[in-house]
Amino acid sequence: MSEWTPKPKADAKTEDLNLTGEEGKLLSRVDGSTSVSSLSQSTGLPEGRVRQILKKLVATGAIEEHAAPAARPAPPARPARTESELTADPNLTTGELQQMLEPSDEGDFGEPTMDDAAPVGEMTEDADPALARRQVPAAQVAPEGAVEAQILANLDAAPGDGEPPAEAGGDAPAEASDGAPEDEAAPTEADAAGEAEEGNYRKLYETELSKLEAPEREALARSGEDPRLMALCFDPLPAVIRGIFENQRSGPSHARLVARHHRTPQGLDVVMNRAEFLRDAQVQRYLLANTMIQEPQLKRILQPKRLLEIYKVTISRELPDRNRQKARLVMRSKWSASDAEERAALVFTTEGRCLNQLTGLPFDSKTVSMLCSKTYTSSLLVQNLARFGATPPPVLAHLLRQNLVRRQQMLKTLIMQHPNCPSDAKRRT
Numbered sequence: 001m002s003e004w005t006p007k008p009k010a011d012a013k014t015e016d017l018n019l020t021g022e023e024g025k026l027l028s029r030v031d032g033s034t035s036v037s038s039l040s041q042s043t044g045l046p047e048g049r050v051r052q053i054l055k056k057l058v059a060t061g062a063i064e065e066h067a068a069p070a071a072r073p074a075p076p077a078r079p080a081r082t083e084s085e086l087t088a089d090p091n092l093t094t095g096e097l098q099q100m101l102e103p104s105d106e107g108d109f110g111e112p113t114m115d116d117a118a119p120v121g122e123m124t125e126d127a128d129p130a131l132a133r134r135q136v137p138a139a140q141v142a143p144e145g146a147v148e149a150q151i152l153a154n155l156d157a158a159p160g161d162g163e164p165p166a167e168a169g170g171d172a173p174a175e176a177s178d179g180a181p182e183d184e185a186a187p188t189e190a191d192a193a194g195e196a197e198e199g200n201y202r203k204l205y206e207t208e209l210s211k212l213e214a215p216e217r218e219a220l221a222r223s224g225e226d227p228r229l230m231a232l233c234f235d236p237l238p239a240v241i242r243g244i245f246e247n248q249r250s251g252p253s254h255a256r257l258v259a260r261h262h263r264t265p266q267g268l269d270v271v272m273n274r275a276e277f278l279r280d281a282q283v284q285r286y287l288l289a290n291t292m293i294q295e296p297q298l299k300r301i302l303q304p305k306r307l308l309e310i311y312k313v314t315i316s317r318e319l320p321d322r323n324r325q326k327a328r329l330v331m332r333s334k335w336s337a338s339d340a341e342e343r344a345a346l347v348f349t350t351e352g353r354c355l356n357q358l359t360g361l362p363f364d365s366k367t368v369s370m371l372c373s374k375t376y377t378s379s380l381l382v383q384n385l386a387r388f389g390a391t392p393p394p395v396l397a398h399l400l401r402q403n404l405v406r407r408q409q410m411l412k413t414l415i416m417q418h419p420n421c422p423s424d425a426k427r428r429t
Contacts, residue, residue: 007032238266259286340366352384
């Protein structure tokens with residue numbers, strides 16, 4: 001069966017179809033002579049996606065339905081040969097004549113048609129003449145609307161975008177395509193359950209507790225219990241937040257909720273003033289992502305951390321831009337107070353990506369000696385050091401002696417163009 005070649009409808013009004021750019025691009029390629037696979041190649045879309053779009057275009061009336069090929073009319077049957085004619089035929093052997101005169105097992109004495117005959121080149125003298133007497137049942141004509149239903153069913157059954165068809169008897173892989181084990185989905189389910197629970201607390205506060213006066217909410221915060229105590233964590237007043245943590249029933253779960261949703265620096269200070277809460281990793285995470293945290297508060301969280309941990313905060317996508325900028329200021333001040341081992345470890349671990357946040361800051365002599373004692377195997381690290389304006393001359397000279405740089409002329413040229421590159425190192429190369 002030939003492949004479907006979609007054909008646009010002449011009376012279709014494409015401006016009324018509300019098509020996406022992808023669908024409009026595909027419809028513009030439909031000309032009545034391009035097959036589905038050719039459309040996939042010309043548009044760059046997977047064939048599964050092309051079939052999905054064609055399904056929509058069939059339903060909206062933009063292209064014609066996939067009509068089934070017309071049945072080939074049967075040629076006129078040859079006139080039946082009588083028993084006397086068969087007996088008089090000199091080309092028939094005795095065995096063939098006996099087989100043709102005997103009735104078939106099915107009791108069918110009909111004459112063979114052209115459809116029953118084997119293709120040219122396949123019929124031999126050893127062919128069974130009884131097969132020629134068996135007639136193929138007439139093809140049934142599809143009822144009205146069945147063709148369109150079959151097209152839609154075929155498009156639904158087609159594989160999706162780039163999705164390989166399922167193999168028979170094959171089981172689903174135990175791990176995802178990125179190599180993550182199945183049990184990594186558990187934190188996602190836990191997060192979803194936590195979000196639903198927080199939604200219940202917020203609803204309780206908005207429907208019941210927010211209608212109370214401020215003194216009543218403060219008193220309830222000091223003496224209440226869950227779930228009302230958890231719901232009061234959404235209160236915007238710092239006094240209510242202070243009352244929550246004066247309550248002996250409060251704990252880390254209340255601190256995490258306040259750190260995540262409270263919107264005043266004074267209320268966040270109430271959480272940060274409790275050392276056991278400030279040491280909690282989730283509390284720190286929510287505080288760093290809170291848009292109302294101030295620079296002194298953020299510095300209080302990040303200052304005890306190592307440079308590499310602070311750098312991870314500066315590039316975290318969970319934090320708003322404002323907080324990432326504050327974290328970069330903390331990292332710059334921390335750079336000046338850190339020891340040489342920590343500085344060198346930051347440069348090597350990040351392959352020099354941290355240097356774009358350290359513009360204008362110098363390398364001390366001990367850091368330089370540690371950088372000159374390393375063997376460099378990363379092209380990215382060499383490029384970042386060669387582009388950093390404060391890279392010291394000894395480090396540049398050490399880079400020129402590395403095998404990686406000697407093998408790549410581009411790296412060598414980049415280092416020699418640095419304004420701090422020593423002239424004697426240039427002469428040696």
